[in-house]
Amino acid sequence: MSSDKKKTDWGLRFYLDVLKLESLHLGLWDKEDSFTVEGMQAAQRRYTEELLKMIPSKVKTVLDAGCGTGTTSVKLLEEKYEVEVLNPDPYQKDLALNNLPKDIVYHQEKFEEYSGENKFDLILMSESSQYMDTSLMAEKAYQSLNKEGYLLVADYLRKSDTEFYKTCKIKSEFLNTLKEKGFKLEKTKDITEATIPTLSLGKKLFNDFADPILKIIVDYMEEDQPRIKKAISFLASKKLAKVNYYLYEKMPDKLNEDKFRENMEYLFLLFKKS
Ligand SMILES: C[S@@+](CC[C@H](N)C(=O)[O-])C[C@H]1O[C@@H](n2cnc3c(N)ncnc32)[C@H](O)[C@@H]1O
Incomplete structure:
Protein backbone atom coordinates (compact mmCIF):
# COMPACT_ATOMS: atom_id res chain seq x y z
CA MET A 1 0.00 0.00 0.00
CA THR A 195 -17.98 23.38 -20.05
CA ILE A 196 -17.36 27.15 -19.71
CA PRO A 197 -20.61 27.95 -17.79
CA THR A 198 -19.26 25.80 -14.93
CA LEU A 199 -16.41 28.29 -14.48
CA SER A 200 -18.85 31.23 -14.60
CA LEU A 201 -21.11 29.54 -12.04
CA GLY A 202 -18.11 28.71 -9.84
CA LYS A 203 -17.10 32.39 -9.92
CA LYS A 204 -20.62 33.52 -9.04
CA LEU A 205 -20.92 31.08 -6.12
CA PHE A 206 -17.48 32.03 -4.88
CA ASN A 207 -18.21 35.77 -5.01
CA ASP A 208 -21.75 35.43 -3.61
CA PHE A 209 -21.04 32.97 -0.78
CA ALA A 210 -17.55 31.66 -0.12
CA ASP A 211 -15.75 35.00 -0.13
CA PRO A 212 -18.21 36.91 2.19
CA ILE A 213 -18.49 33.90 4.57
CA LEU A 214 -14.72 33.67 4.91
CA LYS A 215 -14.50 37.42 5.53
CA ILE A 216 -17.17 37.17 8.27
CA ILE A 217 -15.21 34.38 9.99
CA VAL A 218 -11.97 36.37 9.87
CA ASP A 219 -13.67 39.58 11.10
CA TYR A 220 -15.44 37.67 13.91
CA MET A 221 -12.18 36.20 15.10
CA GLU A 222 -10.48 39.56 14.99
CA GLU A 223 -13.24 41.20 17.07
CA ASP A 224 -14.22 38.40 19.47
CA GLN A 225 -11.39 35.90 19.58
CA PRO A 226 -8.16 37.84 19.12
CA ARG A 227 -6.23 35.36 21.25
CA ILE A 228 -7.42 32.34 19.27
CA LYS A 229 -6.72 34.15 16.04
CA LYS A 230 -3.25 35.03 17.25
CA ALA A 231 -2.56 31.42 18.31
CA ILE A 232 -3.85 30.00 15.05
CA SER A 233 -1.91 32.58 13.06
CA PHE A 234 1.22 31.73 14.99
CA LEU A 235 0.81 27.97 14.53
CA ALA A 236 -0.43 28.01 10.99
CA SER A 237 0.75 31.23 9.37
CA LYS A 238 2.27 29.39 6.44
CA LYS A 239 -0.86 27.31 5.88
CA LEU A 240 -3.05 30.43 6.14
CA ALA A 241 -0.90 32.23 3.62
CA LYS A 242 -1.41 29.27 1.31
CA VAL A 243 -5.18 29.34 1.84
CA ASN A 244 -5.25 33.09 1.18
CA TYR A 245 -3.23 32.67 -1.98
CA TYR A 246 -5.53 29.86 -3.14
CA LEU A 247 -8.74 31.74 -2.39
CA TYR A 248 -7.87 35.21 -3.57
CA GLU A 249 -5.39 34.63 -6.39
CA LYS A 250 -5.38 31.10 -7.70
CA MET A 251 -9.13 30.40 -7.53
CA PRO A 252 -10.29 33.56 -9.42
CA ASP A 253 -7.57 32.94 -11.99
CA LYS A 254 -8.68 29.33 -12.51
CA LEU A 255 -12.26 30.50 -13.05
CA ASN A 256 -11.33 32.97 -15.79
CA GLU A 257 -13.38 31.85 -18.83
CA ASP A 258 -11.30 33.66 -21.48
CA LYS A 259 -8.06 32.22 -20.14
CA PHE A 260 -9.61 28.75 -20.12
CA ARG A 261 -10.71 29.12 -23.76
C1 LIG B 1 -12.53 15.15 -11.03
S1 LIG B 1 -12.84 13.61 -10.25
C2 LIG B 1 -13.84 12.78 -11.45
C3 LIG B 1 -14.67 11.70 -10.83
C4 LIG B 1 -15.58 10.94 -11.78
N1 LIG B 1 -14.84 10.19 -12.75
C5 LIG B 1 -16.53 11.88 -12.44
O1 LIG B 1 -16.44 12.05 -13.65
O2 LIG B 1 -17.38 12.46 -11.74
C6 LIG B 1 -11.29 12.78 -10.37
C7 LIG B 1 -11.30 11.39 -9.79
O3 LIG B 1 -10.02 10.78 -10.01
C8 LIG B 1 -9.65 10.10 -8.82
N2 LIG B 1 -8.19 9.87 -8.84
C9 LIG B 1 -7.21 10.69 -8.41
N3 LIG B 1 -6.01 10.11 -8.58
C10 LIG B 1 -6.24 8.89 -9.14
C11 LIG B 1 -5.40 7.80 -9.55
N4 LIG B 1 -4.08 7.87 -9.44
N5 LIG B 1 -6.00 6.69 -10.06
C12 LIG B 1 -7.34 6.64 -10.20
N6 LIG B 1 -8.17 7.63 -9.83
C13 LIG B 1 -7.63 8.74 -9.31
C14 LIG B 1 -10.16 11.02 -7.72
O4 LIG B 1 -10.21 10.38 -6.47
C15 LIG B 1 -11.52 11.36 -8.28
O5 LIG B 1 -12.47 10.38 -7.99
Whole structure:
Protein backbone atom coordinates (compact mmCIF):
# COMPACT_ATOMS: atom_id res chain seq x y z
CA MET A 1 0.00 0.00 0.00
CA SER A 2 1.55 3.33 -0.98
CA SER A 3 1.74 6.01 1.72
CA ASP A 4 -0.56 8.52 0.00
CA LYS A 5 -3.20 5.94 -0.89
CA LYS A 6 -5.56 7.05 1.86
CA LYS A 7 -5.43 10.82 1.32
CA THR A 8 -8.71 12.65 0.84
CA ASP A 9 -8.94 15.20 -1.97
CA TRP A 10 -10.32 18.24 -0.08
CA GLY A 11 -10.98 20.28 -3.21
CA LEU A 12 -13.26 17.58 -4.60
CA ARG A 13 -14.88 17.21 -1.17
CA PHE A 14 -15.89 20.90 -1.34
CA TYR A 15 -17.84 20.22 -4.56
CA LEU A 16 -19.62 17.28 -2.95
CA ASP A 17 -20.35 18.62 0.54
CA VAL A 18 -20.89 22.32 -0.11
CA LEU A 19 -22.20 22.47 -3.67
CA LYS A 20 -24.02 19.11 -3.37
CA LEU A 21 -22.94 18.04 -6.84
CA GLU A 22 -23.67 14.45 -7.86
CA SER A 23 -20.58 14.02 -10.01
CA LEU A 24 -17.14 15.57 -10.04
CA HIS A 25 -16.67 16.70 -13.63
CA LEU A 26 -17.33 20.04 -15.35
CA GLY A 27 -20.51 18.91 -17.08
CA LEU A 28 -21.78 19.77 -20.55
CA TRP A 29 -24.12 22.74 -20.65
CA ASP A 30 -27.01 23.47 -22.96
CA LYS A 31 -28.52 26.93 -23.62
CA GLU A 32 -31.65 25.86 -21.75
CA ASP A 33 -29.95 24.99 -18.44
CA SER A 34 -30.63 27.40 -15.58
CA PHE A 35 -27.55 29.17 -14.23
CA THR A 36 -27.82 27.45 -10.83
CA VAL A 37 -26.51 24.36 -9.05
CA GLU A 38 -29.58 22.52 -10.47
CA GLY A 39 -28.51 23.62 -13.98
CA MET A 40 -25.05 22.30 -13.22
CA GLN A 41 -26.52 18.94 -12.19
CA ALA A 42 -28.44 18.76 -15.50
CA ALA A 43 -25.19 19.59 -17.34
CA GLN A 44 -23.41 16.80 -15.49
CA ARG A 45 -26.08 14.28 -16.48
CA ARG A 46 -25.83 15.40 -20.12
CA TYR A 47 -22.05 15.02 -20.01
CA THR A 48 -22.41 11.40 -18.89
CA GLU A 49 -24.93 10.66 -21.66
CA GLU A 50 -22.65 12.17 -24.33
CA LEU A 51 -19.59 10.41 -22.95
CA LEU A 52 -21.31 7.02 -23.06
CA LYS A 53 -22.18 7.64 -26.74
CA MET A 54 -18.42 7.44 -27.44
CA ILE A 55 -18.34 3.75 -26.35
CA PRO A 56 -18.04 1.36 -29.32
CA SER A 57 -20.89 -1.14 -29.66
CA LYS A 58 -18.84 -4.31 -29.09
CA VAL A 59 -17.72 -3.21 -25.59
CA LYS A 60 -19.14 -5.35 -22.75
CA THR A 61 -16.80 -4.90 -19.78
CA VAL A 62 -15.68 -1.56 -18.37
CA LEU A 63 -13.32 -0.39 -15.62
CA ASP A 64 -14.32 3.09 -14.36
CA ALA A 65 -10.90 4.34 -13.25
CA GLY A 66 -11.25 7.30 -10.90
CA CYS A 67 -14.97 6.64 -10.43
CA GLY A 68 -15.62 9.54 -8.00
CA THR A 69 -19.14 9.17 -6.60
CA GLY A 70 -19.90 6.30 -8.98
CA THR A 71 -22.62 8.12 -10.94
CA THR A 72 -21.09 7.29 -14.34
CA SER A 73 -20.91 3.62 -13.37
CA VAL A 74 -24.54 3.67 -12.28
CA LYS A 75 -25.40 4.79 -15.82
CA LEU A 76 -23.07 2.17 -17.34
CA LEU A 77 -24.78 -0.55 -15.31
CA GLU A 78 -28.19 0.73 -16.45
CA GLU A 79 -26.91 0.34 -20.01
CA LYS A 80 -26.06 -3.31 -19.16
CA TYR A 81 -22.26 -3.06 -19.21
CA GLU A 82 -20.34 -5.25 -16.76
CA VAL A 83 -18.55 -2.73 -14.56
CA GLU A 84 -15.76 -2.63 -11.99
CA VAL A 85 -14.75 0.63 -10.32
CA LEU A 86 -11.49 2.01 -8.98
CA ASN A 87 -10.62 5.02 -6.87
CA PRO A 88 -7.88 5.68 -4.27
CA ASP A 89 -9.86 8.35 -2.35
CA PRO A 90 -11.30 6.94 0.94
CA TYR A 91 -14.00 9.62 1.39
CA GLN A 92 -15.40 9.11 -2.11
CA LYS A 93 -15.49 5.33 -1.55
CA ASP A 94 -18.37 5.61 0.93
CA LEU A 95 -20.31 7.90 -1.41
CA ALA A 96 -19.76 5.63 -4.39
CA LEU A 97 -20.74 2.49 -2.47
CA ASN A 98 -23.96 4.27 -1.47
CA ASN A 99 -24.81 4.80 -5.14
CA LEU A 100 -23.62 1.47 -6.54
CA PRO A 101 -25.00 -2.07 -6.15
CA LYS A 102 -23.76 -4.07 -3.13
CA ASP A 103 -21.87 -6.61 -5.25
CA ILE A 104 -19.83 -4.06 -7.26
CA VAL A 105 -16.12 -4.88 -7.47
CA TYR A 106 -14.41 -1.83 -5.93
CA HIS A 107 -10.63 -1.39 -6.18
CA GLN A 108 -9.37 1.17 -3.68
CA GLU A 109 -6.05 1.98 -5.28
CA LYS A 110 -4.43 4.23 -7.83
CA PHE A 111 -4.98 3.15 -11.40
CA GLU A 112 -1.23 3.06 -12.03
CA GLU A 113 -1.08 0.42 -9.25
CA TYR A 114 -4.17 -1.55 -10.33
CA SER A 115 -3.69 -5.05 -8.94
CA GLY A 116 -6.89 -6.78 -10.06
CA GLU A 117 -6.76 -9.82 -12.30
CA ASN A 118 -9.52 -8.93 -14.74
CA LYS A 119 -8.93 -7.32 -18.09
CA PHE A 120 -11.54 -5.07 -19.71
CA ASP A 121 -12.94 -4.15 -23.14
CA LEU A 122 -12.81 -0.48 -22.15
CA ILE A 123 -11.16 1.60 -19.44
CA LEU A 124 -12.92 4.88 -18.71
CA MET A 125 -11.15 7.91 -17.25
CA SER A 126 -13.61 10.70 -16.72
CA GLU A 127 -11.51 13.66 -15.53
CA SER A 128 -9.13 11.31 -13.73
CA SER A 129 -6.23 10.99 -16.18
CA GLN A 130 -4.97 14.44 -15.13
CA TYR A 131 -4.08 12.98 -11.70
CA MET A 132 -1.91 10.21 -13.14
CA ASP A 133 1.57 9.95 -14.58
CA THR A 134 0.69 9.51 -18.27
CA SER A 135 3.42 7.02 -19.01
CA LEU A 136 2.54 4.72 -16.09
CA MET A 137 -1.16 5.14 -16.80
CA ALA A 138 -0.74 4.17 -20.48
CA GLU A 139 1.35 1.11 -19.61
CA LYS A 140 -1.16 -0.07 -17.02
CA ALA A 141 -4.06 0.57 -19.40
CA TYR A 142 -2.35 -1.44 -22.14
CA GLN A 143 -1.80 -4.40 -19.76
CA SER A 144 -5.33 -4.22 -18.34
CA LEU A 145 -7.22 -4.15 -21.63
CA ASN A 146 -8.35 -7.10 -23.70
CA LYS A 147 -7.05 -7.41 -27.25
CA GLU A 148 -8.33 -4.46 -29.31
CA GLY A 149 -9.66 -2.86 -26.13
CA TYR A 150 -10.37 0.85 -25.74
CA LEU A 151 -9.29 3.66 -23.45
CA LEU A 152 -11.84 6.47 -23.19
CA VAL A 153 -10.46 9.67 -21.68
CA ALA A 154 -12.49 12.79 -20.89
CA ASP A 155 -10.37 15.62 -19.58
CA TYR A 156 -9.14 19.17 -19.98
CA LEU A 157 -5.64 19.48 -21.36
CA ARG A 158 -3.27 22.41 -21.79
CA LYS A 159 -2.65 23.56 -25.37
CA SER A 160 0.97 24.37 -24.50
CA ASP A 161 3.37 24.56 -21.56
CA THR A 162 1.63 27.42 -19.71
CA GLU A 163 1.41 28.20 -15.96
CA PHE A 164 -2.39 28.21 -16.19
CA TYR A 165 -3.73 24.86 -14.89
CA LYS A 166 -0.12 23.79 -14.57
CA THR A 167 -1.00 20.37 -13.14
CA CYS A 168 -2.98 19.42 -16.26
CA LYS A 169 -1.36 17.46 -19.05
CA ILE A 170 -0.08 19.14 -22.20
CA LYS A 171 -2.18 17.82 -25.09
CA SER A 172 0.67 17.07 -27.54
CA GLU A 173 2.73 15.27 -24.87
CA PHE A 174 -0.30 13.29 -23.68
CA LEU A 175 -1.17 12.14 -27.22
CA ASN A 176 2.46 11.30 -28.04
CA THR A 177 2.89 9.20 -24.88
CA LEU A 178 -0.27 7.21 -25.59
CA LYS A 179 0.90 6.64 -29.17
CA GLU A 180 4.32 5.46 -27.97
CA LYS A 181 2.66 3.04 -25.56
CA GLY A 182 0.60 1.42 -28.32
CA PHE A 183 -2.65 3.37 -28.52
CA LYS A 184 -4.27 4.72 -31.67
CA LEU A 185 -6.57 7.75 -31.40
CA GLU A 186 -9.88 6.75 -33.01
CA LYS A 187 -12.27 9.56 -32.16
CA THR A 188 -12.20 13.07 -30.61
CA LYS A 189 -15.03 15.29 -29.40
CA ASP A 190 -14.27 18.83 -28.26
CA ILE A 191 -16.67 20.05 -25.53
CA THR A 192 -14.62 23.05 -24.30
CA GLU A 193 -17.28 25.70 -24.95
CA ALA A 194 -20.01 23.61 -23.28
CA THR A 195 -17.98 23.38 -20.05
CA ILE A 196 -17.36 27.15 -19.71
CA PRO A 197 -20.61 27.95 -17.79
CA THR A 198 -19.26 25.80 -14.93
CA LEU A 199 -16.41 28.29 -14.48
CA SER A 200 -18.85 31.23 -14.60
CA LEU A 201 -21.11 29.54 -12.04
CA GLY A 202 -18.11 28.71 -9.84
CA LYS A 203 -17.10 32.39 -9.92
CA LYS A 204 -20.62 33.52 -9.04
CA LEU A 205 -20.92 31.08 -6.12
CA PHE A 206 -17.48 32.03 -4.88
CA ASN A 207 -18.21 35.77 -5.01
CA ASP A 208 -21.75 35.43 -3.61
CA PHE A 209 -21.04 32.97 -0.78
CA ALA A 210 -17.55 31.66 -0.12
CA ASP A 211 -15.75 35.00 -0.13
CA PRO A 212 -18.21 36.91 2.19
CA ILE A 213 -18.49 33.90 4.57
CA LEU A 214 -14.72 33.67 4.91
CA LYS A 215 -14.50 37.42 5.53
CA ILE A 216 -17.17 37.17 8.27
CA ILE A 217 -15.21 34.38 9.99
CA VAL A 218 -11.97 36.37 9.87
CA ASP A 219 -13.67 39.58 11.10
CA TYR A 220 -15.44 37.67 13.91
CA MET A 221 -12.18 36.20 15.10
CA GLU A 222 -10.48 39.56 14.99
CA GLU A 223 -13.24 41.20 17.07
CA ASP A 224 -14.22 38.40 19.47
CA GLN A 225 -11.39 35.90 19.58
CA PRO A 226 -8.16 37.84 19.12
CA ARG A 227 -6.23 35.36 21.25
CA ILE A 228 -7.42 32.34 19.27
CA LYS A 229 -6.72 34.15 16.04
CA LYS A 230 -3.25 35.03 17.25
CA ALA A 231 -2.56 31.42 18.31
CA ILE A 232 -3.85 30.00 15.05
CA SER A 233 -1.91 32.58 13.06
CA PHE A 234 1.22 31.73 14.99
CA LEU A 235 0.81 27.97 14.53
CA ALA A 236 -0.43 28.01 10.99
CA SER A 237 0.75 31.23 9.37
CA LYS A 238 2.27 29.39 6.44
CA LYS A 239 -0.86 27.31 5.88
CA LEU A 240 -3.05 30.43 6.14
CA ALA A 241 -0.90 32.23 3.62
CA LYS A 242 -1.41 29.27 1.31
CA VAL A 243 -5.18 29.34 1.84
CA ASN A 244 -5.25 33.09 1.18
CA TYR A 245 -3.23 32.67 -1.98
CA TYR A 246 -5.53 29.86 -3.14
CA LEU A 247 -8.74 31.74 -2.39
CA TYR A 248 -7.87 35.21 -3.57
CA GLU A 249 -5.39 34.63 -6.39
CA LYS A 250 -5.38 31.10 -7.70
CA MET A 251 -9.13 30.40 -7.53
CA PRO A 252 -10.29 33.56 -9.42
CA ASP A 253 -7.57 32.94 -11.99
CA LYS A 254 -8.68 29.33 -12.51
CA LEU A 255 -12.26 30.50 -13.05
CA ASN A 256 -11.33 32.97 -15.79
CA GLU A 257 -13.38 31.85 -18.83
CA ASP A 258 -11.30 33.66 -21.48
CA LYS A 259 -8.06 32.22 -20.14
CA PHE A 260 -9.61 28.75 -20.12
CA ARG A 261 -10.71 29.12 -23.76
CA GLU A 262 -7.32 30.45 -24.74
CA ASN A 263 -5.20 27.83 -22.97
CA MET A 264 -7.26 24.68 -22.51
CA GLU A 265 -9.21 22.11 -24.50
CA TYR A 266 -11.80 19.83 -22.91
CA LEU A 267 -11.81 16.65 -24.96
CA PHE A 268 -13.43 13.24 -25.13
CA LEU A 269 -10.70 10.99 -26.58
CA LEU A 270 -11.28 7.40 -27.65
CA PHE A 271 -8.08 5.36 -28.05
CA LYS A 272 -7.80 1.79 -29.32
CA LYS A 273 -5.11 -0.64 -28.22
CA SER A 274 -3.12 -1.52 -31.37
C1 LIG B 1 -12.53 15.15 -11.03
S1 LIG B 1 -12.84 13.61 -10.25
C2 LIG B 1 -13.84 12.78 -11.45
C3 LIG B 1 -14.67 11.70 -10.83
C4 LIG B 1 -15.58 10.94 -11.78
N1 LIG B 1 -14.84 10.19 -12.75
C5 LIG B 1 -16.53 11.88 -12.44
O1 LIG B 1 -16.44 12.05 -13.65
O2 LIG B 1 -17.38 12.46 -11.74
C6 LIG B 1 -11.29 12.78 -10.37
C7 LIG B 1 -11.30 11.39 -9.79
O3 LIG B 1 -10.02 10.78 -10.01
C8 LIG B 1 -9.65 10.10 -8.82
N2 LIG B 1 -8.19 9.87 -8.84
C9 LIG B 1 -7.21 10.69 -8.41
N3 LIG B 1 -6.01 10.11 -8.58
C10 LIG B 1 -6.24 8.89 -9.14
C11 LIG B 1 -5.40 7.80 -9.55
N4 LIG B 1 -4.08 7.87 -9.44
N5 LIG B 1 -6.00 6.69 -10.06
C12 LIG B 1 -7.34 6.64 -10.20
N6 LIG B 1 -8.17 7.63 -9.83
C13 LIG B 1 -7.63 8.74 -9.31
C14 LIG B 1 -10.16 11.02 -7.72
O4 LIG B 1 -10.21 10.38 -6.47
C15 LIG B 1 -11.52 11.36 -8.28
O5 LIG B 1 -12.47 10.38 -7.99
